[in-house]
Amino acid sequence: MSQFSETEERTELRKAVRAFAQSWGQDYFTGKARAGEKTTDLWLALGKNGYLGVNIPEEYGGGGGGIGDVAAVCEELAAVGCPMLLMVVSPAICGSVISRFGTEEQKQRWLPGIADGTQTMAFAITEPDAGSNSHRITTTARRDGTDWILKGRKVYISGVDEASHVLVVARTEDHKTGSLKPCLFVVPTDAPGFEYQPIPMELVSPEQQFTVFIDDVRLPADALVGDEDAGLIQLFAGLNPERIMAASFATGIARLALEKATAYAKERSVFRDTPIGAHQAIAHPLAQAHIEIEMARLMTQKAAALQDAGDDMGAGEAANMAKYASAEAACNAVDRAVQTLGGNGVTQEYGVAALLVATRVMRIAPVSREMILNFVAMHSLGLPKSY
Amino acid sequence: MNIVVCVKYVPDATADRQFESDNTVDRVGVDGLLSELDEYAVEQALQLREKREGEDIEITALCVGPEKAVDAIRKALQMGADKGVHVVDDAIAGSDSVATSLVLAKAREKIGAEKKVDLVMTGMASTDASMSVIPAMLAERLELPQVTFASVVESQGEVFRVRRDGDTATEIVEGRLPMVLSVTDQTGEARYPSFKGIMAAKKKPLETWALSDIGVEADQVGLSASWTAVEGTEARPPRTQGEIVTDEDGSGATALVDFLASKKFI
Numbered sequence: 001m002s003q004f005s006e007t008e009e010r011t012e013l014r015k016a017v018r019a020f021a022q023s024w025g026q027d028y029f030t031g032k033a034r035a036g037e038k039t040t041d042l043w044l045a046l047g048k049n050g051y052l053g054v055n056i057p058e059e060y061g062g063g064g065g066g067i068g069d070v071a072a073v074c075e076e077l078a079a080v081g082c083p084m085l086l087m088v089v090s091p092a093i094c095g096s097v098i099s100r101f102g103t104e105e106q107k108q109r110w111l112p113g114i115a116d117g118t119q120t121m122a123f124a125i126t127e128p129d130a131g132s133n134s135h136r137i138t139t140t141a142r143r144d145g146t147d148w149i150l151k152g153r154k155v156y157i158s159g160v161d162e163a164s165h166v167l168v169v170a171r172t173e174d175h176k177t178g179s180l181k182p183c184l185f186v187v188p189t190d191a192p193g194f195e196y197q198p199i200p201m202e203l204v205s206p207e208q209q210f211t212v213f214i215d216d217v218r219l220p221a222d223a224l225v226g227d228e229d230a231g232l233i234q235l236f237a238g239l240n241p242e243r244i245m246a247a248s249f250a251t252g253i254a255r256l257a258l259e260k261a262t263a264y265a266k267e268r269s270v271f272r273d274t275p276i277g278a279h280q281a282i283a284h285p286l287a288q289a290h291i292e293i294e295m296a297r298l299m300t301q302k303a304a305a306l307q308d309a310g311d312d313m314g315a316g317e318a319a320n321m322a323k324y325a326s327a328e329a330a331c332n333a334v335d336r337a338v339q340t341l342g343g344n345g346v347t348q349e350y351g352v353a354a355l356l357v358a359t360r361v362m363r364i365a366p367v368s369r370e371m372i373l374n375f376v377a378m379h380s381l382g383l384p385k386s387y
Numbered sequence: 388m389n390i391v392v393c394v395k396y397v398p399d400a401t402a403d404r405q406f407e408s409d410n411t412v413d414r415v416g417v418d419g420l421l422s423e424l425d426e427y428a429v430e431q432a433l434q435l436r437e438k439r440e441g442e443d444i445e446i447t448a449l450c451v452g453p454e455k456a457v458d459a460i461r462k463a464l465q466m467g468a469d470k471g472v473h474v475v476d477d478a479i480a481g482s483d484s485v486a487t488s489l490v491l492a493k494a495r496e497k498i499g500a501e502k503k504v505d506l507v508m509t510g511m512a513s514t515d516a517s518m519s520v521i522p523a524m525l526a527e528r529l530e531l532p533q534v535t536f537a538s539v540v541e542s543q544g545e546v547f548r549v550r551r552d553g554d555t556a557t558e559i560v561e562g563r564l565p566m567v568l569s570v571t572d573q574t575g576e577a578r579y580p581s582f583k584g585i586m587a588a589k590k591k592p593l594e595t596w597a598l599s600d601i602g603v604e605a606d607q608v609g610l611s612a613s614w615t616a617v618e619g620t621e622a623r624p625p626r627t628q629g630e631i632v633t634d635e636d637g638s639g640a641t642a643l644v645d646f647l648a649s650k651k652f653i
Contacts, residue, residue, distance in 0.1 A: 012465065012585045020579040050581035063582035 006301060010072055013065075017051055017076040026081020026256070026351050033206045038162060042082060043117045046073075052087065053115025055241075056095050060111035067092065067241045068304030071248040075297075078252025079259075081351065083358070085207040086122070086159045088245040088366075090114050093238040094121040094167045097184060100237045101226030110186065113164070121186070122163035123238070124154040124212055132371045134182070134235075139170040139214060141183055146221040150185060154212040156365070160196045161208060163189055168214065169235065172228060182235045184225040193217040203361065204354035236316060240307050242366050243319035247300040247326035250362040254293045254326070254333035257355050261286055261337035264344070276340070285336040292329035299325050317380060324372045327362035334359045388444045388564075390432050391495055392508045393525075394463050395422040396456030397515040404515075409610060410617040411481045412515055414453055421459035424510035426466070426577035431540055431570045432508050433467045433578070439542070445469050447498060451479060451490045457593070464588035465580030471593040472498060478598055481610025484516070488524035490608060493601040495529060505545075505564045511536055511571045522569040534562040538573035 005011075024042050032039050046052040055070040056062020063069065074087045095114045098106055113119025130136040139152025150170055160166060168185045187194060193215040198208045226234045265277030265286065276282050303318035334355045338345035346353045363369045377383040398404045398417040405413040421429075429448065436444040448463035450456050451474045460471035474494050482490065498504055507529070512519040526533035537549035537560075547568065551558040562568070580588070598605060606612055632642045647653045 009585050009589065012461075012580070012588075013582055016465070016580040016585060049579055050583050054582040058583075063586070065582060065586070069582065 004298075006068070006072070010069060013051075013054070013069060014072050014076050016049075017073050018080060020045075020049060020051070021077050021080040021082050024080075024082055029082045029206070030204055030348075030351065030354060033204045037206065039082070039084070039206045040162070043084065043086070043120070046077075046084070046087075047115065047117025050115075052117045053091050053095065053111075055091060055099075056111050056115040057099055057107075060099070060107050061115040062091075062095070062111065063115075066304065066308035067096065067244055068301065068308055070095075070241075071244050071300065071304050074245050075248035075252040075255075075300075078249050079255040081256055083205075083249055083253055085205060085249070086120055086162065088242060088249060089123045089158055090120045090163070092241040092245040093123045096241045097167065097234060097238040098225055101184075101230065101234050103222070106186075106222065106225060110165075119165070120159065120163045122157055122160050122166040122189075123169075123242075124157045124160075124166050125169040126154060126156050128153055128155045128211075132368055134169070137169060137171055137182070139168065141170045141172055141185060141219075141224075144218070148185065148219040148221070148223060150187065150214050150217045150219055152214050154214070156199065157196070157210045157212050159207045160189060160210040160212060161198070165189060166194075166212070167225070167238075181229070182232065183228055184234060184238075185219055185223045186225060187214070187217060187219060187223065191217045191219070203357050205358065233312070236312050239366075240303070240312065240315045240319045243323040244300060244303050244307060244315075246362060246366050247296065247303070247319070247322040250323075250326035250330040250359060251293055251297050251300060253355055253359055254289070254296075254330035257330075257334040257337035257352060257359075258286060258289050258293065260350065260352055261289075261333075261340040264341050264350075282340055286340065289329070289333040289336050292325070292332055296322060296325035296329040317376070320367070320372045320375050323362075323367065324369060324376075327359070327369065330359040330362055388435075388439075388442060388505045389498075389502050390435070390444065390446045390506045390508060391449050391498055391504050392425070392428050392432050392446060392463065392468065393491055393510075393521065394425045394429065394448050394450045394459045395510075395513045395515075396420070396450060396452040396459035397422040397513055400514055406617075406620045409481065410620055411610065414455070419455055419458060421462040422510060422514045423577075424512055424514055424572060425459075426462075426510070427570050427572055427574050428508045428510045429463045429466050429468060430577040431537075431574050432506075434575070435540070435542065436467075445502070447472060449491065449494055449498070450474070451482075451487055451494070453480070457595075460593060461588055462580065464591045464593070465584045466578055467584060468591075470591055473593065473595045474598070474601065475595060476598040476605070478605035478609050481613065482608045483613035483615045484518050484520050484524060485614045486608040486612055488521055488528055490598070490601070490603055491521065492525055492528035493603050494596065495525070497596070497601050503565075506547075507531070507565075507567045509567070509569045511569055519569075522567050526567040529567065531566050532562050533567045533569075534560050535567075535569040537568060537570045540568070540570060540574060 050063050051073045054063035054065040058064035077084050098110050141148045141150050166187050168187050169182050171181050194217050195213045196210040201209050265282050266275050269275045299322040303315050303322045307315035337352050344350045396419045399420050402417050407413050432446045446468040448460045448468040448471045450460045457473050509522045522535050536551050538552045539550035541548045545564040548561045551560050
């Protein structure tokens with residue numbers, strides 16, 4: 001490996017997005033979230049500046065960059081307090097899948113809207129009885145003439161209410177008990193038979209989580225993205241970006257927490273005039289958090305580089321590791337930030353406490369810490385499967 | 388239309404700004420960037436082009452400054468300017484506004500020799516020196532009319548009409564091309580570089596000129612040739628703790644009034 005730093009353009013992109021996002025800020029974001037409102041105006045502004053669809057091919061209205069670029073956007077937004085959860089889903093997962101496996105018509109139809117933010121596409125994979133076991137997905141699609149009839153139930157689906165469409169992971173009817181043969185369908189959120197209910201969450205986020213009921217939703221033949229028989233490859237085209245984005249989302253929040261903590265530790269003094277940051281009991285945990293964040297960012301950048309180089313399998317391992325490391329780094333950073341700020345760390349004013357749940361979620365979603373450890377144990381270390 | 392926008396590379400105002408031992412601004416030890424006030428000029432040039440769709444409008448970002456100052460030009464290119472000209476020469480270091488305006492004017496002449504320049508645009512001031520005199524000096528050197536401190540810019544053909552907001556009155560000033568135009572921070576928020584803008588900027592033409600390229604002698608510029616010099620600098624005194632009035636016996640109000648009166652607030 002000859003280069004450990006990101007390209008000049010990526011660095012410039014980070015700078016531009018950071019400056020842009022600072023003009024919105026954490027108060028805007030949490031204000032919207034607490035008021036039960038959406039951050040649609042920020043979303044559209046991101047689209048207008050070309051930040052949302054940096055990874056979408058230029059001929060479909062995007063920036064022509066890679067997953068590493070859109071991950072950089074995601075991280076910088078989170079780092080100034082505007083984490084955009086739906087960036088993980090709409091441009092990164094759905095945008096990647098359709099860019100790679102969609103037909104020419106599907107690309108023309110979906111990608112420009114995803115790139116400029118005017119059409120948000122949610123992503124639905126998890127199910128009530130399947131959880132982390134995507135082999136047990138029971139949402140099924142059966143043929144009816146040239147149409148598809150889709151039936152099933154999904155849970156913890158982000159931002160369905162803000163989306164015009166949902167990319168639904170289903171399987172074909174013949175393979176109910178066999179190995180996973182995922183098929184991806186674009187489903188309009190206003191289709192007859194498609195319903196969704198919000199799940200009340202203890203999250204300070206403008207984005208809500210939903211249970212989705214898909215009751216014999218009729219879809220035209222071209223709702224199927226990619227090849228019915230392509231299987232896992234197509235799903236990975238979306239899941240690696242998902243993990244890379246989730247990792248960036250987490251390290252961004254972690255940077256925000258650490259920045260708040262260090263700023264506070266430099267100012268706050270209670271014993272004589274020594275700022276509390278001079279005490280190693282405060283300084284060392286923050287230094288550790290910084291190291292963990294930087295390691296997680298490096299692994300995230302590696303995963304993105306592999307993904308953009310077309311190495312799906314290599315990227316799969318790295319993306320899992322990056323997501324694991326980022327979630328751990330983020331949880332630790334926020335926990336230490338709260339400890340540094342003391343009581344202030346739990347107030348709304350200082351904006352740290354809300355990050356506790358936001359980062360804790362990262363240990364669970366989009367794939368749990370335990371499933372990553374299983375993956376690494378089996379695939380990286382060759383240990384026997386336990387489940 | 389051919390527009391030259393003058394852009395200055397200044398120390399980041401949010402960073403810890405310092406001076407060199409000769410009282411010039413430390414432009415190396417501090418992170419620099421395109422002066423925020425010049426971003427408005429770039430923005431207005433870009434908006435002009437967008438409003439006058441169909442016209443052939445070329446925008447050149449011109450910067451005088453050390454090697455790192457190329458960042459200011461790059462930002463302007465990322466925002467949408469077409470090409471950049473960077474005048475960099477060790478002899479320029481320490482130049483005051485009179486000397487800087489000479490370099491800018493000569494560079495503008497060289498640009499104009501290739502293709503007639505219709506409009507020279509600047510911000511209202513720099514965020515480091517804050518002199519606000521460069522537009523007037525440039526106009527004088529280039530023998531052009533100047534329309535300065537524009538808060539609203541409208542144009543039709545060769546006629547530019549701007550609003551100039553003063554403390555007590557608002558003027559509407561009209562000028563005809565070619566001219567020098569400076570705009571204020573009231574003209575509207577400058578855009579952020581888009582991803583495409585960032586990617587495209589790298590491929591845009593960027594020329595680097597030395598003093599010899601624009602016909603300026605080394606002894607015409609720099610600290611020694613400058614008409615003005617900074618004699619000394621002093622850091623802003625640290626904030627002192629305010630006076631705390633403790634009210635134990637009901638005398639608090641009187642003490643407050645006495646304090647305000649002593650500072651001539653009442």
